[in-house]
Amino acid sequence: MGEHPKLGIRLNRICCIGAGYVGGPTMATIALKCPQLEVVIVDMNEDRINRWNSDDLPIYEPGLPEVVKACRGKNLFFSTDVKKGIEESDIIFASVNTPTKTQGVGKGRAADLRYIESVGRTIAQYANRSKIVIEKSTVPIKTAEAIARVLSANETANGGHKNFWILSNPEFLAEGTAMKDLDEPDRVLIGGQEQDAIMVLADIYANWVPRDRILMTNLWSSELSKLVANAMLAQRVSSINSISRLCERTGADVKEVARAIGTDSRIGPKFLNASVGFGGSCFQKDILNLVYICQQFGLDEVASYWQQVVDMNDHQKSAFTGKIIQSLFNTVTKKKIAILGFAFKKDTGDVRETPALMVCDMLMKDGGLVYVYDPKVLIEDALTEFKYHEIEVNTDQFIFSKSPEEACEGAHAIVVLTEWDEFKTYDYKKFYDKMMKPAFLFDGRNMLDHAELEKIGFEVHALGKGTGSSQRSKSPDFVMRASSGLLPSGGY
């Protein structure tokens, strides 16, 4: 594999700028599937790179350590030397963060493009030959044009004749299932203007992805499709969450409603699990970005349509917490509350935009003593997330427990906020015996056996159904058993 006959770029090495949740797993997968390629991941964060080069990887993702171990030092390298990475590779991925702007024009909605722009400027500075530059980050539509301008303006100013082909290749992996999603993607999307450059990237993916799953579009369709995919997924969660509120008032059970509508093949069963609210670094950020773009084009009705998805999510989080406070006799002051799960979903230690943040904040503002147990989240990361949201935390009120037993002992209530599988295996009778009475359990993921918990003595509040066996919809047991295969168990 030498140079591309037409583009004149070297095909044997790729570089990825940004060693985060996307850059790390994505490039590790490429290294595994393409042993003929050398893959270098560079990042300006030295601590992160050191951890990628150690046994203590900077992110928790099932299956990732095995792949890193198999490739690192052979055809997968992690480095802080961004300059060398750019000089030695002609195929460069940009997988840097694109958070919501926290100040200035578009604050709270627009994407902060400072990191992606800095990647463009750094490539302009160090590029010694023509390069393909691939947007892996999620970006607003037309970002490729901005990167192209930065690169070409600098090239012209320096009197050079190098070419830069910009491609959009958004990533659709979900955290917790990233390695599987990368191994067997529903599709790979490549947007570009130059067929030869598109084919260079398509040929890399074709090492393991069937060609008919590699979709090619123009640049703008590709950039926009990423925002729209997330907006549509989040919309489903907000839709079912809105219905969970109605179920609570009417005696319908949201799980039964989800099953009933999900069997319609036009609707489908996935992403219909009512929850305390969606979290994660992407959904809210990308919808707000879509809202901002629509507003910029004067599409105010379209913007407010999508804004509702985020508003409903905020409502769900605060209504859930309001119910906890109300049930505990309208105050949680000085009451110990056990929080099971702080991550935004299971199988990740990521807490960015986790719904647990608002729930814990509201409980603490009401005077509650929050004891968190999460199998993977570190208290430092939780505190950083509070700080990012400018929420002050009194560490006498926010305590991380080493075990679920420690969190639950003496608590007035257990609140389940993440759907970790191990939460299903606990001996809740043991927890109950050591809790204050009445002992409450609020299941923000609808994942536990509520009838069993009620038998133990808990007052159970689930999402989207009445409280207590007497008020709950009377679904005959055989109906539940007969149809239990219709919704996917475990993940979404």
Ligand SMILES: NC(=O)c1ccc[n+]([C@@H]2O[C@H](COP(=O)([O-])OP(=O)(O)OC[C@H]3O[C@@H](n4cnc5c(N)ncnc54)[C@H](O)[C@@H]3O)[C@@H](O)[C@H]2O)c1
């Ligand atoms: N997290 C996900 O599940 C996911 C999935 C799909 C898409 N995305 C998108 O992918 C992008 C990256 O997300 P992430 O979660 O991996 O972010 P991240 O914050 O985990 O990682 C980004 C990394 O880029 C580095 N970086 C920033 N600017 C740099 C520069 N100029 N030079 C070198 N390194 C630089 C940062 O130090 C950081 O380590 C975002 O646009 C996000 O929306 C994320």
Ligand SMILES: O=c1ccn([C@@H]2O[C@H](COP(=O)(O)OP(=O)(O)O[C@H]3O[C@H](CO)[C@@H](O)[C@H](O)[C@H]3O)[C@@H](O)[C@H]2O)c(=O)[nH]1
């Ligand atoms: O039925 C559901 C499904 C999801 N969620 C919640 O929604 C959030 C997002 O979940 P998920 O989409 O599984 O995880 P992410 O890692 O945020 O992945 C989303 O965001 C990524 C970043 O853009 C995209 O690449 C993925 O395709 C997209 O699924 C989490 O808080 C989930 O608990 C629910 O409450 N109910």
